[in-house]
Amino acid sequence: MAARNTQNQKRSALADPARVPKVRVIEKKAKLKVQGDVFMAEDKNRNGTFSRRSLIGGAAALGSVGLSRAATGAEANPDNLPPNVSEWTPYLGAGVDANPYGMPSPYEEHVIRRNVEWLTASTESSVNFTPLHELEGFVTPNGLCFERHHGGVPEVIPTDYRLMINGLVDRELIFTLDELKRFPQTNRFYFLECAANGGMEWRGAQLNGCQFTFGMVHNVQYTGVLLKDLAREVGVKPDAKWILAEGGDSAGMNRSIPIEKIMDDCMIAWAMNGEALRPEQGYPARLVVPGWEGNMWVKWIRRLEFGDMPYMAREETSKYTDLMEDGNARMFTWVMDAKSVVTSPSPEKAILEKGVHQLKGLAWSGRGKITRVDVSLDGGRNWQTAELHGPVLDKCLTRFTLPFEWNGEELLVQSRAMDETGYVQPTIDALQAERGVNSIYHNNAIATWMVNKDGSVDNVRLG
Amino acid sequence: MSGLVKAWLAGGAMLALVASPALASERPFNLGKIATPEEVAGWDIDVRPDGLGAPVGMGNAIDGEEIYADRCAACHGDFGEAVDNWPVLVGGEGTLDSHDPVKTTGSYWPYASTMYDYIYRAMPFGEAQSLTYDETYQIVAFLLYMNDIIEDDFEVSHENIGTIEMPNRDGFFMPDPRPDAQPVASEPCMTNCDVPTNIIGRARDIDVTPEQES
Structure with missing residues (x-):
């Protein structure tokens, strides 16, 4: 009976709505530097390398950061192993009424979105990160899609939701959610990446995690109506060249989008991965702007205005513009260039044993399909082409793997994505040479994970 | 007839x-219903760089100082210097090409219309669309004055919000020059590539990564 009680206790813990993940963010007294809407820790790398001693100390202090018992498979209870009957076998498990909305196993409670407290002034205008290192395939589960809000998550009442379309149109119209769902629908998988993904890494390896350095991306299937169908309904005037998309949140998020993109593949979506949008992803409706920076995918969308010039909103002038070394800034840098990341091994996914392993990663491009991903284990000197796992879709995360054998040696792991336009994911040196280190956005450089001799993994910068 | x-x-x-x-x-x-002019007016709050959409109203920096102190200073500081991690609003001229650029309304923002648009729609933080039109013009005027762009008695209004010249108006360029940073050779190097592989920095040593309690 003792075993059964244990199972019940686990179940009741899972059902408790007040249960919070056992994660504590430890405050760091880092010296911070304001960089637009991201804050950067003072760059220690700039003027040189670290001593041998600090390198050794760093590796030794690693321990098992980010590794749970479940993840490592360590310390198994022999009573549950063959030839014994496992403790969960003899007794009845939970009934079908125990979890009307299913949740992950309690042993997966470490697989959560996480934020970096020092990045922003408040959690309402902030970001958290998708745990890419814990995911398989190319679909991101809805509850793990990273969040970026500028005024918190509004609680929109669906019966009171309205989408207004006004400006240079024949008819200014207001749609209910049900009316939007009566238009012809489209179902498409797309990645969504924040333009600031990797923005903390411009000057050096700063955050020691796959989640924190690449996790501002997710990939889900959207269901919605194409904007070109809504445009036909309102009748767009010939002089309309731009659209202003505006959210109903406390930030009133607004962005200008050229009409060519609107008429190409943009959608108003009400569902993700088969269910209603999550509140933090724009419930009940959001804009989908395939391949373009996430800030333009306005959530809780309440209004679209057709006009003859861009609106120059705060998020396309003071933010989401890319400052170059000469003090001038690139404006309207919408497309997310090809990028890839090795999700395992990675700082959160140490190599635990010698022998054969599967290197895993994700690649994506806002310009089209991924055609090839190369992987290097020696810091970019030699490369092998990884296997792509289908479906390989347009403007979508693509899974890649490469088997490798580890015998306790140091590795410098990199991945390099290529897309159907011939674009090759650049090195950080090549990006810095073009753009300097202050542009914050659109860092799609190849990252380097160093596998240490003890199997732990570090985010490092080569030079 | x-x-x-x-x-x-x-x-x-x-x-x-x-x-x-x-x-x-x-x-x-x-599908959908025709929007009435009143419905459109209530939601169509954007203001463009040419001033289109600016609601009738005006305000100067002298009046703006009081409303700014009351509604803005708790986060942005009495002089726009910012409290904690909140955005700095004043200063930063001449820093954009430096190692530590300071991007403020004065040093970076290309259009005064954006200040009106953003302040009215989103500020104060958590009290969106609570300012009157005149209060919004007053706060815009105060920030422009603090950034040495207008005099303290200059009345910012719907008539001139589209004509105020911002210092960094010409600091932006388009179209997007990407794709950039591409390899010279058409095919990327696969073997014996000449790349630096010395470790010059480790995130572990920077030590700003949140830790997870095991």
């Missing part, structure tokens, strides 16, 4: 209108 004929003509004209294939194709799904 008799009333009967008039009614017949009007009816015929209306029928023709309804049956017109040109009009039918203009609204293929017949």
Whole structure:
């Protein structure tokens, strides 16, 4: 009976709505530097390398950061192993009424979105990160899609939701959610990446995690109506060249989008991965702007205005513009260039044993399909082409793997994505040479994970 | 013309209108309702760089100082210098090409219209769209004055919000020059590539990564 009680206790813990993940963010007294809407820790790398001693100390202090018992498979209870009957076998498990909305196993409670407290002034205008290192395939589960809000998550009442379309149109119209769902629908998988993904890494390896350095991306299937169908309904005037998309949140998020993109593949979506949008992803409706920076995918969308010039909103002038070394800034840098990341091994996914392993990663491009991903284990000197796992879709995360054998040696792991336009994911040196280190956005450089001799993994910068 | 004929003509004209294939194709799904001018006016709050959309009103920096102190200073500081991690609003001229650029309304923002648009729609943080039009113009005027762009008695209004010249107006360029940073050779190097592989930095040593309690 003792075993059964244990199972019940686990179940009741899972059902408790007040249960919070056992994660504590430890405050760091880092010296911070304001960089637009991201804050950067003072760059220690700039003027040189670290001593041998600090390198050794760093590796030794690693321990098992980010590794749970479940993840490592360590310390198994022999009573549950063959030839014994496992403790969960003899007794009845939970009934079908125990979890009307299913949740992950309690042993997966470490697989959560996480934020970096020092990045922003408040959690309402902030970001958290998708745990890419814990995911398989190319679909991101809805509850793990990273969040970026500028005024918190509004609680929109669906019966009171309205989408207004006004400006240079024949008819200014207001749609209910049900009316939007009566238009012809489209179902498409797309990645969504924040333009600031990797923005903390411009000057050096700063955050020691796959989640924190690449996790501002997710990939889900959207269901919605194409904007070109809504445009036909309102009748767009010939002089309309731009659209202003505006959210109903406390930030009133607004962005200008050229009409060519609107008429190409943009959608108003009400569902993700088969269910209603999550509140933090724009419930009940959001804009989908395939391949373009996430800030333009306005959530809780309440209004679209057709006009003859861009609106120059705060998020396309003071933010989401890319400052170059000469003090001038690139404006309207919408497309997310090809990028890839090795999700395992990675700082959160140490190599635990010698022998054969599967290197895993994700690649994506806002310009089209991924055609090839190369992987290097020696810091970019030699490369092998990884296997792509289908479906390989347009403007979508693509899974890649490469088997490798580890015998306790140091590795410098990199991945390099290529897309159907011939674009090759650049090195950080090549990006810095073009753009300097202050542009914050659109860092799609190849990252380097160093596998240490003890199997732990570090985010490092080569030079 | 008799009333009967008039009614017949009007009816015929209306029928023709309804049956017109040109009009039918203009609204293929017949979904949604026509927005009234009042409905549009309540939601259409954006202000463009040419001043289009700016609501009737005005305000100067002298009046703006008080409302700024009351509604803005708790986060942005009495002089726009910012408290904690909140955005700095004043200063930063001449820093954009430095190692530590300071991007403020004065040093970076290209249009005064954006200040009105953003402050009215999103500020104060958590009290969106609570300022009056005049209060918004006053706060814009105060920030422009603090950044040495206007005098303290200059009345910012719907008539001139689209003409105020911002210092960094020409600091932006387009179109997007990407793709950039591409390899010289058409095929990327696969073997014995000449790349630096010395470790010059480790995130572990920077030590700003949140830790997870095991």
